[in-house]
Amino acid sequence: MTTFAELGVDQDIIDTLAARGIVDSFPIQEQTIPLSMPGQDIIGQAKTGTGKTFGFGIPLVQRLGPFPGPGVQALVVVPTRELAVQVYEDIDMLTTGRPTSVVAIYGGKAYEGQIEQLRAGAQIVVGTPGRLIDLAGQRLLDLSNAHEVVLDEADKMLDLGFLPDIEKIFQKVPEVRHTQLFSATMPGPIVALARRFMSNPIHIRASDPDEGLAQANIHHMVYRAHSLDKDEIIARILQARGRGKTVVFTRTKRAAQKLVDELSDRGFNAVAVHGDMSQEARERSMAAFKSGKRDVLIATEVAARGIDVDDVTHVINHTVPDDEKAYLHRVGRTGRAGKTGIAVTFVDWEDLHKWALINRALDLGQPEPKETYSSSPHLYEELDIPEGTKGRIATAPKTQTVRTPRMHRPGSAVDAAAEGEGGTKRRRRRRRADEAGTVGASFAPDAAADESEPEGGTPSAPEAEAEGIGTHDGSGREHRDGKPAAARRRRRRRRSGTGSPTPGA
DNA sequence: AAAAAAT
Numbered sequence: 001m002t003t004f005a006e007l008g009v010d011q012d013i014i015d016t017l018a019a020r021g022i023v024d025s026f027p028i029q030e031q032t033i034p035l036s037m038p039g040q041d042i043i044g045q046a047k048t049g050t051g052k053t054f055g056f057g058i059p060l061v062q063r064l065g066p067f068p069g070p071g072v073q074a075l076v077v078v079p080t081r082e083l084a085v086q087v088y089e090d091i092d093m094l095t096t097g098r099p100t101s102v103v104a105i106y107g108g109k110a111y112e113g114q115i116e117q118l119r120a121g122a123q124i125v126v127g128t129p130g131r132l133i134d135l136a137g138q139r140l141l142d143l144s145n146a147h148e149v150v151l152d153e154a155d156k157m158l159d160l161g162f163l164p165d166i167e168k169i170f171q172k173v174p175e176v177r178h179t180q181l182f183s184a185t186m187p188g189p190i191v192a193l194a195r196r197f198m199s200n201p202i203h204i205r206a207s208d209p210d211e212g213l214a215q216a217n218i219h220h221m222v223y224r225a226h227s228l229d230k231d232e233i234i235a236r237i238l239q240a241r242g243r244g245k246t247v248v249f250t251r252t253k254r255a256a257q258k259l260v261d262e263l264s265d266r267g268f269n270a271v272a273v274h275g276d277m278s279q280e281a282r283e284r285s286m287a288a289f290k291s292g293k294r295d296v297l298i299a300t301e302v303a304a305r306g307i308d309v310d311d312v313t314h315v316i317n318h319t320v321p322d323d324e325k326a327y328l329h330r331v332g333r334t335g336r337a338g339k340t341g342i343a344v345t346f347v348d349w350e351d352l353h354k355w356a357l358i359n360r361a362l363d364l365g366q367p368e369p370k371e372t373y374s375s376s377p378h379l380y381e382e383l384d385i386p387e388g389t390k391g392r393i394a395t396a397p398k399t400q401t402v403r404t405p406r407m408h409r410p411g412s413a414v415d416a417a418a419e420g421e422g423g424t425k426r427r428r429r430r431r432r433a434d435e436a437g438t439v440g441a442s443f444a445p446d447a448a449a450d451e452s453e454p455e456g457g458t459p460s461a462p463e464a465e466a467e468g469i470g471t472h473d474g475s476g477r478e479h480r481d482g483k484p485a486a487a488r489r490r491r492r493r494r495r496s497g498t499g500s501p502t503p504g505a
Numbered sequence: 506a507a508a509a510a511a512t
Contacts, residue, residue, distance in 0.1 A: 079509070080510080106511095107510065108510095128510060128511090129509095129511090131510085131511060132511095161508085161509065161510080251506090252507065253508075274508085275509065275510090300509090301508050304508095322506095
């Protein structure tokens with residue numbers, strides 16, 4: 001193992017890293033930092049959770065020098081707002097003790113703060129394409145001196161959805177510059193395309209090409225489950241999983257919303273993140289999940305790439321992801337920095353082919369998924385639930401399965417009973433649309449207030465909570481049911497009892 | 506086709 005000092009990293013950055021317990025370098029850092037530091041263009045490829053951010057971040061901070069003058073000299077572009085926040089935090093940490101200042105520029109947020117920081121002379125900008133182009137177009141962001149450019153999740157940034165924006169951004173930065181592209185996945189055609197934006201790049205792969213792209217420390221499992229049984233199986237996995245956090249990926253925003261509602265009703269500590277939520281609610285969910293206040297995150301593809309949360313032990317694919325790249329990034333939320341993780345994928349009948357392609361492309365060696373579900377409750381006990389947990393599954397009370405039919409027949413007597421007082425279908429739906437994903441869970445009511453206090457101060461907790469998810473119903477009401485949020489919280493607390501995550505409690 | 510990304 002090479003030390004950071006041997007890689008040419010400045011002592012103050014070494015100290016900053018050490019203060020955070022980071023003393024060992026990762027292979028990608030060892031391979032790219034010495035090349036990147038003197039200005040070599042790099043395409044850096046390394047597995048999920050193996051230190052890519054510092055791989056480009058350290059040279060970037062260091063190349064600006066210890067006392068950079070004011071004005072944007074470095075630009076990092078990322079595909080999602082949450083990743084912008086995370087990368088911003090990482091790079092900001094690297095600048096500790098330097099006058100270098102970093103700003104995150106992304107949508108869904110007030111312009112003022114971001115513009116203010118740019119005016120104050122920020123040197124490093126981390127952002128998402130839309131807002132970057134917006135501010136550049138308004139002459140509020142000057143990229144003409146950004147000689148350092150990074151595309152994080154580079155293959156995503158160069159795919160069809162983002163490419164036009166990326167081309168615009170490259171038109172705004174200097175032609176002579178240092179360009180770094182990083183990702184766990186770099187398909188050949190994308191590498192070819194990438195060369196258009198780089199000069200004599202070196203493509204570094206931090207692992208043996210025949211080794212495969214999948215993390216060896218992730219254990220993969222497949223269930224061929226009927227969609228109506230998925231909630232029940234997920235609940236059982238969550239119950240049996242022990243300490244740690246879980247990310248569940250859904251294909252659609254609506255499915256994410258529905259699942260977070262269902263799991264919250266079952267007493268799990270779940271929050272959601274998806275594009276139909278307000279940015280404030282998205283960030284509140286992420287903060288609660290990162291801090292451990294909530295231990296289940298239900299997410300759409302938005303959280304598939306780059307997001308780094310400690311102690312994620314399980315990733316569950318509620319539906320098979322689009323392709324092997326999506327699979328790799330999703331399951332890469334676990335098994336990070338040398339830890340192990342479990343990846344569970346539900347394969348629907350119509351996804352059998354898609355799954356077979358992923359299984360083969362990544363050489364996962366998974367057998368053909370067997371039909372593991374049944375409408376009969378005991379058959380759940382035959383499920384191969386993730387390691388070390390079978391005993392607990394087998395002893396799970398049978399009565400748990402009573403809750404599954406509620407999903408099948410919304411509005412039934414069971415449904416009304418679960419709602420408690422005044423539970424019409426319509427009211428229930430409204431409550432959920434507003435609430436879930438913001439605080440999500442039905443207990444730990446104090447957390448609702450904690451999570452709605454970002455730095456910089458926002459409205460009082462009730463309003464912040466009530467704002468809920470943005471465009472879901474497009475309303476913007478301050479209250480639902482005509483009751484203030486505090487009263488609603490009391491009602492929910494009563495309904496959900498003590499907060500023990502026991503289904504059927 | 507869905508999700509993401511400016512308002």
